[in-house]
Amino acid sequence: MGWKSFQKIKNKLQWKVGHVSFVQRVTAASKKNPSLEFWKLAPKTIYRTQNMSASTSEEVRETASSSSRGDGGDKPNTKEEEKKEDNLLECNICLDTAKDAVVSLCGHLFCWPCLHQWLETRPNRQVCPVCKAAISRDKVVPLYGRGSTKQEDPRDKVPPRPAGQRTEPEPGNNFSGFGFGDGGFHMSFGIGAFPFGFFTSTFNFGEPRPNVSPHGTPQYMEEQFLSKVFLWLAMLFIAWLLLA
Amino acid sequence: MANIAAQRIKREFKEVIRSEEVAKCAIKLDLVDNNYTELRGEIAGPPDTAYEGGNFVLEIKVPETYPFNPPKVRFITKIWHPNISSVTGAICLDILKDQWAAAMTLRTVLLSLQALLSAAEPDDPQDAVVARQYKENVEMFRLTARHWTNAYAGGPNANPECDEKIKRLVDMGIEEHQARVALSSYNWDLERATEQLFS
Numbered sequence: 001m002g003w004k005s006f007q008k009i010k011n012k013l014q015w016k017v018g019h020v021s022f023v024q025r026v027t028a029a030s031k032k033n034p035s036l037e038f039w040k041l042a043p044k045t046i047y048r049t050q051n052m053s054a055s056t057s058e059e060v061r062e063t064a065s066s067s068s069r070g071d072g073g074d075k076p077n078t079k080e081e082e083k084k085e086d087n088l089l090e091c092n093i094c095l096d097t098a099k100d101a102v103v104s105l106c107g108h109l110f111c112w113p114c115l116h117q118w119l120e121t122r123p124n125r126q127v128c129p130v131c132k133a134a135i136s137r138d139k140v141v142p143l144y145g146r147g148s149t150k151q152e153d154p155r156d157k158v159p160p161r162p163a164g165q166r167t168e169p170e171p172g173n174n175f176s177g178f179g180f181g182d183g184g185f186h187m188s189f190g191i192g193a194f195p196f197g198f199f200t201s202t203f204n205f206g207e208p209r210p211n212v213s214p215h216g217t218p219q220y221m222e223e224q225f226l227s228k229v230f231l232w233l234a235m236l237f238i239a240w241l242l243l244a
Numbered sequence: 245m246a247n248i249a250a251q252r253i254k255r256e257f258k259e260v261i262r263s264e265e266v267a268k269c270a271i272k273l274d275l276v277d278n279n280y281t282e283l284r285g286e287i288a289g290p291p292d293t294a295y296e297g298g299n300f301v302l303e304i305k306v307p308e309t310y311p312f313n314p315p316k317v318r319f320i321t322k323i324w325h326p327n328i329s330s331v332t333g334a335i336c337l338d339i340l341k342d343q344w345a346a347a348m349t350l351r352t353v354l355l356s357l358q359a360l361l362s363a364a365e366p367d368d369p370q371d372a373v374v375a376r377q378y379k380e381n382v383e384m385f386r387l388t389a390r391h392w393t394n395a396y397a398g399g400p401n402a403n404p405e406c407d408e409k410i411k412r413l414v415d416m417g418i419e420e421h422q423a424r425v426a427l428s429s430y431n432w433d434l435e436r437a438t439e440q441l442f443s
Contacts, residue, residue, distance in 0.1 A: 092346070092347040093311060093346045093347065094248055094251065094252055094311075095252055095255045095256070096251070096255075108347075114248075114346070117312055118312055118346045121309070121312040121313070125342075127345065128345075129345040129346035129347040129348075130345065130347040132345060
């Protein structure tokens, strides 16, 4: 409608301009200067009317939208309208008023705990829950209201992640594949008379080597002491073998 | 149930009740139990489709991890659709699986399902028999879907020819639903359906 009216006005104006210009030209035949001025003016007037028609059509549009808004606005009372305004500050995940609010680069508001949980749920597909734009922890902006005294980044208040828990398997219950199974490869040498030496190597096939006890405990000291004693014994034995 | 899930379902429930789709009777949502873990949805068959005039009931189960994981939705009303199992009512829809987003709500899920009814995806089928029929003979698919809508969802478009064929099989001692499935699967070819049922 705006376009049509503009066309009409333009047509009329062009006709008028043409008409006037003809008259002007005739009159300007005697006075040359005004005609030149007229030709300078003409495009401006067209431009102005064009703007006017555009603005009028905008006005029409505005009045139309405001009237329709008025129709809708009659039904809900003011309380609901207030609620609607509150909705603007609701987290898109829990639908409650956003706490520790953060906003994504695509402009969507969340509670940080909610968004964090969402990102944790799908670590390999981190998308905005509203528009599915790519988001990440570093690409959200924390929001600070005036009332908030603590100016701390809500992202620092991540719900503490549960620490990894792993328990050692019970040793000795299952056959651990000749001691190779769990990465603890060990060899044992035995020197002695033939049938007994055989036993020393075969007899500890099944059981894995016991774990080293932690530093500082009395057990650790004892183990260190014992290993030294046996080292000396072995050296003495070898010396005796060589000398004998 | 985790607190966030229950609280969100409560809010969503109110949102659905207030929504304009409910006012237009396009969708409906009821509680099954009081702790908001199971709900019953209802969607109207979209106009200008084979499902027009039907009301389709859905079972909605809300997991504890909602809204971080999608609700489990299934058709209770039997329906003939390439992306919905005619046997179990299981739905093949990406947003109920890997494309779920936490900002989606029960209202958007119901509306998406309604959209699925008007735009089937035969290349990503849930029911292979229906999908094949949809690809090979769309007219036959529409006829069958309309008949199922009439039989199970209260649709207004009865097809006397289909009803007659089913009646003949029922007279032979076949259970009605079984007869309907056999006939639907064989493009309403009475001979082949009978053959399959008695083989």
